Amino acid sequence: MSQKHATTLIKSLCARGAVLHARALFDEMPDRDVVAWTAMLSGYASSGRHREALDLFRSMAAAGVIPNEFTLSSVLTACRAGGGGGAASIHALALRRGVDHTPYVVNALINAYGSRGGGDGLVDARWLFDALGEGRTAASWTSMIAGYARWGQENTGLQLFQNMIQDDVELSPFICSIAIHACSLVGNLYFGQQIHALSMRIALGANLAVANSLVDLYCTCANILDARRLFDEMPERNLVTWNTIIAGYSRRDPLMAMQLLVNMDIEPNCLTLTSITSACAGLSALRCGQQVHGAVLRRNYGDDLKVSNALVDMYSKCGNILNAKKVFNMMTCKDILSWTSMIGGYGMNGYVNEAIKLFNSMVHAGVHPDHVVFLGLISACSHAGLVDEGWNLFRSMLFEYNIQPNKEIYGCVINLLARAGRLREAFILIDTMPLTPDESVWGALLGACKMHRNLELGRLAAGKIIEINPDAVEAYILLANICAADSKWGEYAVTRMLLKGTGSSKEVGMSWIELTDEMYSFSTADSSSPQVSLADEVLQILVQHMDETGSDFIDNICRGA
DNA sequence: CAGCGGGTTG
Numbered sequence: 001m002s003q004k005h006a007t008t009l010i011k012s013l014c015a016r017g018a019v020l021h022a023r024a025l026f027d028e029m030p031d032r033d034v035v036a037w038t039a040m041l042s043g044y045a046s047s048g049r050h051r052e053a054l055d056l057f058r059s060m061a062a063a064g065v066i067p068n069e070f071t072l073s074s075v076l077t078a079c080r081a082g083g084g085g086g087a088a089s090i091h092a093l094a095l096r097r098g099v100d101h102t103p104y105v106v107n108a109l110i111n112a113y114g115s116r117g118g119g120d121g122l123v124d125a126r127w128l129f130d131a132l133g134e135g136r137t138a139a140s141w142t143s144m145i146a147g148y149a150r151w152g153q154e155n156t157g158l159q160l161f162q163n164m165i166q167d168d169v170e171l172s173p174f175i176c177s178i179a180i181h182a183c184s185l186v187g188n189l190y191f192g193q194q195i196h197a198l199s200m201r202i203a204l205g206a207n208l209a210v211a212n213s214l215v216d217l218y219c220t221c222a223n224i225l226d227a228r229r230l231f232d233e234m235p236e237r238n239l240v241t242w243n244t245i246i247a248g249y250s251r252r253d254p255l256m257a258m259q260l261l262v263n264m265d266i267e268p269n270c271l272t273l274t275s276i277t278s279a280c281a282g283l284s285a286l287r288c289g290q291q292v293h294g295a296v297l298r299r300n301y302g303d304d305l306k307v308s309n310a311l312v313d314m315y316s317k318c319g320n321i322l323n324a325k326k327v328f329n330m331m332t333c334k335d336i337l338s339w340t341s342m343i344g345g346y347g348m349n350g351y352v353n354e355a356i357k358l359f360n361s362m363v364h365a366g367v368h369p370d371h372v373v374f375l376g377l378i379s380a381c382s383h384a385g386l387v388d389e390g391w392n393l394f395r396s397m398l399f400e401y402n403i404q405p406n407k408e409i410y411g412c413v414i415n416l417l418a419r420a421g422r423l424r425e426a427f428i429l430i431d432t433m434p435l436t437p438d439e440s441v442w443g444a445l446l447g448a449c450k451m452h453r454n455l456e457l458g459r460l461a462a463g464k465i466i467e468i469n470p471d472a473v474e475a476y477i478l479l480a481n482i483c484a485a486d487s488k489w490g491e492y493a494v495t496r497m498l499l500k501g502t503g504s505s506k507e508v509g510m511s512w513i514e515l516t517d518e519m520y521s522f523s524t525a526d527s528s529s530p531q532v533s534l535a536d537e538v539l540q541i542l543v544q545h546m547d548e549t550g551s552d553f554i555d556n557i558c559r560g561a
Numbered sequence: 562c563a564g565c566g567g568g569t570t571g
Contacts, residue, residue, distance in 0.1 A: 070564035139566040174567035243570035
């Protein structure tokens, strides 16, 4: 076999994925010129075997074969995949060989620099890109824009994409999906829609990746029904399509996410199951969640970090803390989300001490807490009435960990103080917090004022809420109730009158529970089913029993209800 | 006889 023949064969074997056979043939060749080496090298690089590609490049140098521009662009592909390290030394080599200005090498360099860890090669990439001037090809634009998108500079990338359109460069489905994804990351629905229209015009809308990124755009930046319409109209769908729409629904309409799973015509993967696990968490559907857990284990996804995190969260939200703990303890590697889910799970199920203990283990394990962890901890203390513990955690968050609290945390601390009857302190905190207190913050105070029958602060809080939102029905009702409890009948009448004046009615809050495969939903004062009155009776017995045991915690709940 | 780029889902 001639050398040319063998090289052609290597190329076609690599193209069909038989890289090992190609290598065997390569090793048997008596003479190997630069073309043969490059064919083998590029076979490795384009199949993601960058380690082997770089090793081969070293052997080639050792064999004394001089690389040309074709060789170098393939090596750069391997560098890019390995985090962009080594791009500069290949650049230097290209310079020495005098091939640093050939289009393929420059584009490969832009790509490799644009992939370098942390995005610190973007400036170098841009420099090469700008130097190309009129020599820019679609590949140059795509590499540069993808580089920006890769490192969180989506807006710069989108700006460049706009220039690309103005320059009349032909658009590929690749660049369109990159740009659409960038739009959804920065929440730029408007630009995304423009690219949508553009893609339809140049017949790229039928491309699966383009359509998938559009579904994702509408899921994250628009009404989920817009995403659904697009999804329904797609003539062809793949796993990414299903995962995108299911993930979109898992947050907003978990029941629909389940429905979609049932309608799936392909095998779900671990991403699908992660979204479905969250959907179960959102529905507090324990039995469904357990079935999903079974599906996860059967498919050997049990070691996946994100699935495990979702499972811990699901079991916690379904009240099954034992299984949450089991999953958590089985995890071989944990991230901050794992700890947060477990700590929050203990908190929301009333195991404050366990939550605090686990928080200490987390810190001991070297994981730096964030504000979500503290929110879980402080809210647990608030629900358990552990005012001092909660307050100390708040202080530790501020002074030990230098975490700036957000509104949610302030609301939580205000709840903590106010529910415990420390209304004055709660008010002072609202008054001195560096953020503008919103409806929910004042609402926490107002609710506690009702619980503790404090008319003076209740009036003030209700006034603030109505100032922010004149239609805040709850505020009128709570204030009226406080007046009534204090026998201020004149003020009571006025407040009720103002309530009528808002013209709005309170939306009925619904709750649901899953019992032996059936979902039941109900509201307070619901008498539509016989089970409700039975549940009411049981509740009365429980309350009586708890009264007899005399727990402050339970007392607070009953008075707050 | 060879070469670059680039995609969507948690």
